[in-house]
Amino acid sequence: MAEPLLTVRDLSVRFPTTRGVVQAVNGVEFDLEEGQTIGIVGESGSGKSVTAKTLMNLLPRSAEIEGEVTFDGRDVREIAAKGEDHFWGVQMTMVFQDPMTSLNPVKRCGEQIAETLRYHLGHDKKKAISESIDLLERVGIPEPAKRERQYPHELSGGLRQRVVIAMALACQPRLLIADEPTTAVDVTVQKLLLDLLDDLRKERQMSMILITHDLGVARGRCDEVAVMYAGRIVERADSHTLFSDSRHPYTDALLRSIPRIEQPSHTRLDPIPGRPPELINPPVRCAYAPRCRFAQRNCLEEIPDVSGVVGMHSFACHYPANTERGEAALQSNLDRGETAGGLHLHAVAEGAS
Numbered sequence: 001m002a003e004p005l006l007t008v009r010d011l012s013v014r015f016p017t018t019r020g021v022v023q024a025v026n027g028v029e030f031d032l033e034e035g036q037t038i039g040i041v042g043e044s045g046s047g048k049s050v051t052a053k054t055l056m057n058l059l060p061r062s063a064e065i066e067g068e069v070t071f072d073g074r075d076v077r078e079i080a081a082k083g084e085d086h087f088w089g090v091q092m093t094m095v096f097q098d099p100m101t102s103l104n105p106v107k108r109c110g111e112q113i114a115e116t117l118r119y120h121l122g123h124d125k126k127k128a129i130s131e132s133i134d135l136l137e138r139v140g141i142p143e144p145a146k147r148e149r150q151y152p153h154e155l156s157g158g159l160r161q162r163v164v165i166a167m168a169l170a171c172q173p174r175l176l177i178a179d180e181p182t183t184a185v186d187v188t189v190q191k192l193l194l195d196l197l198d199d200l201r202k203e204r205q206m207s208m209i210l211i212t213h214d215l216g217v218a219r220g221r222c223d224e225v226a227v228m229y230a231g232r233i234v235e236r237a238d239s240h241t242l243f244s245d246s247r248h249p250y251t252d253a254l255l256r257s258i259p260r261i262e263q264p265s266h267t268r269l270d271p272i273p274g275r276p277p278e279l280i281n282p283p284v285r286c287a288y289a290p291r292c293r294f295a296q297r298n299c300l301e302e303i304p305d306v307s308g309v310v311g312m313h314s315f316a317c318h319y320p321a322n323t324e325r326g327e328a329a330l331q332s333n334l335d336r337g338e339t340a341g342g343l344h345l346h347a348v349a350e351g352a353s
């Protein structure tokens with residue numbers, strides 16, 4: 001088998017702060033093949049953006065990074081140490097959630113794309129502008145020659161995000177990281193933008209990391225999905241397996257909280273009770289245990305190893321869903337009248353921490 005384009009091994013990121021050390025990412029591992037898409041899914045604060053920013057070399061200097069990231073066989077931190085700025089822009093680029101973080105409000109849209117082309121590829125001004133008009137057209141912006149001369153505030157949110165996508169794709173990157181690229185737009189525009197990203201990825205044989213808090217967004221758009229909770233990947237599987245045979249109770253809960261096409265339109269969705277944990281000095285336990293419907297006492301005492309590797313399916317749980325062991329644990333909680341989702345353990349956990 002060919003070498004993966006990107007490998008991430010045992011990646012951990014800590015931020016020393018005045019309140020203590022934030023363990024934002026903890027032992028993250030995944031591979032990404034050329035032309036494939038991996039989805040990284042999890043609630044707010046689970047470490048998705050910090051993982052992406054590590055790959056993009058965008059973390060503040062105070063961040064303590066451990067582990068190894070390689071791109072096409074090269075160590076990404078070495079690339080950063082050598083000051084190869086063009087790497088991020090030509091080989092690997094990123095689209096952020098809010099287009100205004102990437103766009104300069106006082107520069108015309110076309111000029112901003114052209115600057116990227118001139119800086120990274122050395123195009124002259126004329127060639128850069130004509131190529132940016134082509135790019136605006138390719139990302140579905142009507143009247144690209146006119147839009148090229150407009151400022152970001154003259155465009156709708158959806159069009160602005162298309163400009164950002166055009167800018168990220170300008171130098172034909174091999175890997176695009178899209179971090180919640182459609183959170184700032186409405187549902188109809190969201191679908192159009194996600195379809196556009198998908199088409200461009202296929203057309204250019206590009207690899208993509210699609211980051212979202214919404215498992216519904218990852219469905220049908222990723223080859224593989226990694227579910228993050230409190231800085232760790234708690235489950236990783238090919239897309240089909242993840243949606244049809246998930247094992248981690250958190251994935252299970254996420255799946256229950258998204259609408260499904262086959263459900264009758266008034267089916268109640270189950271929100272996940274409780275809040276994600278604090279990442280400063282977390283107690284030694286499964287971070288999800290206090291919210292988990294399956295959790296037993298030992299979940300509060302030991303962090304489960306990543307196990308159950310079946311092919312590419314891995315998960316970290318003592319009582320996996322859709323297994324006999326997990327179902328027995330869930331049943332024993334239900335028998336005790338614990339229907340609220342491990343909240344009986346919440347009180348114990350709070351006392352213990």
Ligand SMILES: Nc1ncnc2c1ncn2[C@@H]1O[C@H](COP(=O)(O)OP(=O)(O)OP(=O)(O)O)[C@@H](O)[C@H]1O
Pocket residue numbers: 015017022023024042043044045046047048049050051060213279
């Ligand atoms: N520069 C920083 N200094 C201290 N803590 C940070 C820093 N950047 C991120 N964090 C913390 O790291 C944790 C993970 O943050 P991250 O931005 O990766 O979450 P996320 O999964 O992207 O969430 P969201 O869905 O809200 O974007 C959070 O607790 C966040 O507060």
Ligand SMILES: [Mg+2]
Pocket residue numbers: 048049050179
């Ligand atoms: Mg984020």
